[in-house]
Amino acid sequence: MKAPDFAYARPASLDAALALLAEHGEEAAPLAGGQSLVTALNMRLAAPRLLVDLNAIPGLAGVSEEGSIVRIGAMTRHRDVGTAAIVRERLPLFAAALPHIAHPAIRNRGTIGGSVALADPATEWPACCLAAGATIVVLGREGERRIAAGDFFLGLYATALRPGEIVTAIEVPVPGQDAVWGFDELARRHGDYALVGLAATGRRAGGGLADLRLAFFGVADRPVLARDAAAAVEAGDIAGAQAALAGELDPPDDPATRAATRLHLARVLLGRVAGRLRGDTVTEGGRNGV
Template identity: 50%
Template sequence: MKARAFDYRRVASVAEALDAYAGCPGEARYLAGGQSLLPALNLRLDAPDLLIDIGRIDALRGIAVEGGALRIGALTRHAETLASDLIATHAPMLTEAAAYMAHPAIRNLGTMGGSLALADPASELPACMRALGAYIEITGPAGIRSVAADAFFRDLFETAIAPGEILSAVRVPLGRPNTRMRFDEIARRRGDYAMVGLAAHLVLAGDAVETARLAFCSVGPTPVRAPAAEAALAGRPLEPESIAAAKAALAGDLDPDDDDTLSAAARKHLAGVLLGRVLSGLGDGRLTAEAA
């Protein structure tokens, strides 16, 4: 199948992109890496009148530490996330997550902003943003606003981005000492979307967990936090008893649907197995981030 005919315009700045969108009499879409949008057009799941190519806007690029946060530009490709020393130092969960995303050809083009704007509930990066307590920077005709990741993902493929606005960057707060984080997932084959994925972010005070942020992908219409499991960990050492308590509490946090590929019961079971695996790894001190 081929896409319906559309107009194409490449823009050089965010202002030009916003103008192009506002001036389109029909439906317009921003084009970043094209790794989700172009297949959707070819399958005729979407049929916009105009594609606005934002892929060469320099202001949407770059990875830097500024103002107590790691700022990652929207056009950061998944391959750049995987290779970035700054990301590996301050948010290594994103490095781990990027390694699970699709295959090298897709990672060479797909972008951070595209993945978050699309908000596929099976995607790794949205769950990471919730676990990291990140902020999503959105630019529109009225200026720039910042939305906490917990408020950004609203429903299935639905975010806080209003029509015409551009996701310009994400800001990940720099970790305190004794921050430990990890992303892991269970998929049928490497590169497939996860049957269940988990982004875990813990801050320890001495031996005890001070705060825990756990966000799952592929268990609901958005990335899903697990407040009961988080509470079961808080104030206790990370040890087999507290991990078992978190796994037991998790049953009340998740309410996935049955689908053609997996029953809800199997998905919940896998989520518990994954939670135990990730927390045990963090307790042993493996794959942790001692963020500066």
């Protein structure tokens, strides 16, 4: 199908973009990589009167290390996030997530800021941000706000962004020397939206794991930290962790995949990822660790 009629502007500065968004209010939509928005326009699921293209604004793309954080500009394309030398070295979780994001042509164009602002619950970056304890930096005419990922994702396509605000950067704390991480997801075909995914971070302590954060995606209306399951994994009880997921996840029930199936798959993923975090060479608990 073809997109409905709309006006377009390509401001050359953040101030100009924010002024347009403020002036046109709910009728305006910011355009980042467009890999979800242009789809929605073509299918007439969205009908903004004005698109404010952020692609010509200087300084919004790129990855830098600033003290103990890695700062990822909002307009950094998926591919450039996952292949940046700083990310591969400091944030291997984000580099590991990259191949799971759609397909090469989408990764070449879509942006991390756009993905975070859209907050599709089945996508990789929001869960990585949650697992890594990232801060989402947003800017509006009232000024800048810094929002913890755990407070940013509020529901299906819902975030803490206020009208007229845009995401300008993602700031991720650099993990310590003893950090561990894990990422995996299950999809029907390579590059499809995840049926279930898991981004995990933590650290080695003594002979076990501590500060474990298990961010599941595709199993609720937003990425979810499975706290009870994490505590059980830290205690060395993977079967208990898998059992705990029933009380922590709220998987969608759709004709293609039943909620019970997603919950089962979440347990499978947890078994695999937890085993790798612990450095196990044999998966515990029978086939696929369940």
